[in-house]
Amino acid sequence: MAASSANPSGESFREAIAAGYPAGPGTLLLGAAQREGTVHADLPVHLALSLLNRHGLVAGATGTGKTKTLQGVAEKLSAAGVPVFLADLKGDLSGLAAPGEASDKVVERARACGTTFVPTAYPVEFLSLTGRHGAPVRATVADFGPLLLAKALDLNDTQASVLALVFKYADDQGLPLLDLADLRAVLSWLAGDDPPDLSDYGGLARSTAGVLARRLTELEAQGAAGFFGEPAFDVKDLLRTAPDGRGVISILELADVQDRPRLFSTFLMWLLAELYEELPERGDQDKPRLVFFFDEAHFLFDDASKALEEQITHVVRLIRSKGIGIFFVTQTPKDVPADVLGQLGNRVQHALRAYTPDDAKKLKATVSTFPRTPFYDLEEALTTLGIGEAIVAVLGETGAPAPVVGCRMLPPASRMAPLDEAEFARALAASPLASRLAAPVDRESAREMLAVRLGKGGAPVPAPAAPAPAPGKSQPAPSTGGQVAAAAAAALGGLFRFATSREGQRLIRGVLGNPTRARSR
Ligand SMILES: Nc1ncnc2c1ncn2[C@@H]1O[C@H](COP(=O)(O)OP(=O)(O)OP(=O)(O)O)[C@@H](O)[C@H]1O
Numbered sequence: 001m002a003a004s005s006a007n008p009s010g011e012s013f014r015e016a017i018a019a020g021y022p023a024g025p026g027t028l029l030l031g032a033a034q035r036e037g038t039v040h041a042d043l044p045v046h047l048a049l050s051l052l053n054r055h056g057l058v059a060g061a062t063g064t065g066k067t068k069t070l071q072g073v074a075e076k077l078s079a080a081g082v083p084v085f086l087a088d089l090k091g092d093l094s095g096l097a098a099p100g101e102a103s104d105k106v107v108e109r110a111r112a113c114g115t116t117f118v119p120t121a122y123p124v125e126f127l128s129l130t131g132r133h134g135a136p137v138r139a140t141v142a143d144f145g146p147l148l149l150a151k152a153l154d155l156n157d158t159q160a161s162v163l164a165l166v167f168k169y170a171d172d173q174g175l176p177l178l179d180l181a182d183l184r185a186v187l188s189w190l191a192g193d194d195p196p197d198l199s200d201y202g203g204l205a206r207s208t209a210g211v212l213a214r215r216l217t218e219l220e221a222q223g224a225a226g227f228f229g230e231p232a233f234d235v236k237d238l239l240r241t242a243p244d245g246r247g248v249i250s251i252l253e254l255a256d257v258q259d260r261p262r263l264f265s266t267f268l269m270w271l272l273a274e275l276y277e278e279l280p281e282r283g284d285q286d287k288p289r290l291v292f293f294f295d296e297a298h299f300l301f302d303d304a305s306k307a308l309e310e311q312i313t314h315v316v317r318l319i320r321s322k323g324i325g326i327f328f329v330t331q332t333p334k335d336v337p338a339d340v341l342g343q344l345g346n347r348v349q350h351a352l353r354a355y356t357p358d359d360a361k362k363l364k365a366t367v368s369t370f371p372r373t374p375f376y377d378l379e380e381a382l383t384t385l386g387i388g389e390a391i392v393a394v395l396g397e398t399g400a401p402a403p404v405v406g407c408r409m410l411p412p413a414s415r416m417a418p419l420d421e422a423e424f425a426r427a428l429a430a431s432p433l434a435s436r437l438a439a440p441v442d443r444e445s446a447r448e449m450l451a452v453r454l455g456k457g458g459a460p461v462p463a464p465a466a467p468a469p470a471p472g473k474s475q476p477a478p479s480t481g482g483q484v485a486a487a488a489a490a491a492l493g494g495l496f497r498f499a500t501s502r503e504g505q506r507l508i509r510g511v512l513g514n515p516t517r518a519r520s521r
């Protein structure tokens with residue numbers, strides 16, 4: 001069915017698109033408008049940088065160009081001085097660090113979009129949870145907090161409350177929980193043969209402590225031990241610009257933990273919570289402070305409990321005011337919970353397949369989430385888009401939708417294939433951040449302190465003053481009993497009802513961060 005070339009108000013396609021996706025200094029170029037098989041090189045499609053903190057979704061069937069779209073948008077953001085964070089599950093994105101190859105296809109694609117292909121490498125920092133494929137990203141157990149850790153360990157409410165108790169006890173006793181060994185040491189002491197008096201804390205069932213210990217072992221077996229400890233990652237390192245003013249693209253290489261979605265999804269929530277805490281509030285600005293991309297975002301949600309889903313929804317809503325945009329990249333919008341989807345103001349929908357009745361249903365559902373358009377038959381368009389083509393829909397400044405537009409996407413200017421091993425090794429060797437974070441530091445913490453205390457007569461002596469923080473490092477500090485009690489109470493009963501009933505700051509601190517910590521950085 002041919003769609004008409006004018007909308008009911010008589011506005012032509014050309015006028016509508018030019019008005020909805022205008023060029024300008026505060027925009028990034030996605031590609032050129034296309035309709036009924038024609039690419040309009042003179043009708044560019046721009047996204048407004050100022051609206052990227054309204055978040056976004058890049059969706060489409062496998063192989064349709066989602067990751068290349070992400071790569072292209074990341075490049076444009078970097079060029080505009082905006083730092084970018086990419087969660088890279090398949091190791092697809094390291095090519096951003098090298099110039100692209102000027103193949104005939106790519107040169108022609110750029111030309112068809114009204115531009116010239118200029119191979120360009122971008123400033124990239126590689127990060128890794130295991131430390132194998134980038135600067136190791138670590139957090140202390142205390143920084144991570146009992147509530148998020150409970151999720152990483154897949155604990156039920158009762159078990160989570162015991163974990164909260166262990167944190168509180170360690171906090172009260174001035175026993176810093178830096179790595180998993182510290183947590184294990186405190187736990188085994190509290191559940192051991194000669195435990196301290198825990199009547200003030202409500203007691204601790206040995207069987208539950210046993211479950212916690214087993215879960216810790218499982219988490220360690222997943223390679224998480226290296227993640228907890230010091231030197232801790234400072235999220236401000238994600239906000240850097242290169243000496244030439246371009247935004248640094250931080251790529252978190254997750255290919256080696258791909259089979260452990262719980263580990264990295266909790267980590268990503270921690271990262272967002274940290275950013276939320278660290279960054280001052282700021283209203284809408286001409287460009288975002290940082291844009292996050294979660295490629296293969298279904299991994300975030302596949303296995304997520306209702307509670308984690310609620311948290312993601314809250315973070316997505318709140319973090320916008322800190323100038324951070326979040327883009328989810330996944331096969332179908334159905335992979336993203338409706339409440340999150342409802343907050344994504346920028347949509348790039350690549351082709352969908354409609355082979356089976358179920359596909360057809362999904363297609364209809366996707367179409368129904370787009371604003372009405374007089375210019376496209378969306379059901380047909382979405383099933384006939386070629387690779388690297390998409391239907392784009394954004395919300396304008398006022399929140400009103402801009403007209404839906406078909407778009408032939410620009411090719412990325414960086415390399416579409418990953419770096420080879422030698423290139424990767426060179427990139428890592430050249431990174432001051434990687435060398436700064438490479439060697440773990442094992443300063444005195446709960447495990448060592450307990451060993452000393454228990455060695456002297458088997459019972460804990462009153463807590464000594466907390467050790468001096470390592471220079472420049474964060475120091476989990478004891479905090480007020482009230483805050484900890486709130487956390488424990490939250491863990492004990494209706495954790496997430498508690499969490500969702502409080503306003504933003506409190507929610508993030510209480511649920512995602514650790515209410516027991518004070519910050520020194
Ligand atoms: N904008 C583009 N410019 C040039 N080539 C592109 C573009 N988009 C996609 N391609 C081509 O299509 C291939 C597949 O694209 P991409 O890896 O982005 O797909 P995907 O949707 O992320 O797939 P998957 O779901 O398997 O991750 C690329 O390797 C590239 O050859």
Ligand SMILES: [Mg+2]
Nearest residue numbers: 066067092295
């Ligand atoms: Mg992909």
